[in-house]
């Protein structure tokens with residue numbers, strides 16, 4: 001399956017708040033081909049999630065792949081985000097070489113549609129909840145570096161990009 005070039009920060013197209021996938025698009029070959037290309041691109045770059053915005057497509061669509069094969073989520077919204085936060089290291093295919101700590105809600109409910117348009121809701125915690133928040137952020141034009149409070153790896157690259165995030169201090 002064809003791979004697509006991934007946009008890198010500071011490309012302004014990463015800042016677009018996406019349009020929802022339209023009712024007429026659900027169940028079409030075009031949409032499933034787009035998901036296949038996103039999946040192939042994500043796997044080639046060893047990512048665990050990719051948003052349509054990252055390949056320059058203005059649609060509220062993302063693919064997440066942890067242990068159970070790829071899962072496409074269209075028009076996702078996050079509900080019931082827990083007040084309890086967890087901090088973990090994140091990276092992003094659009095900010096290659098930079099990793100840092102990000103606080104995310106520990107648990108949430110994802111409400112979304114399949115690429116056939118079927119609505120679903122799913123409770124998520126741990127890494128799954130984190131990736132959902134990272135990808136839905138993308139679809140709203142937000143990147144993990146906007147929320148990152150400490151860079152854990154790639155300090156030189158972060159500086160080169162002009163990011164004003166402090167490096168993690170050695171204890």
Ligand code: ZN
Nearest residue numbers: 091092093094
């Ligand atoms: Zn990302």
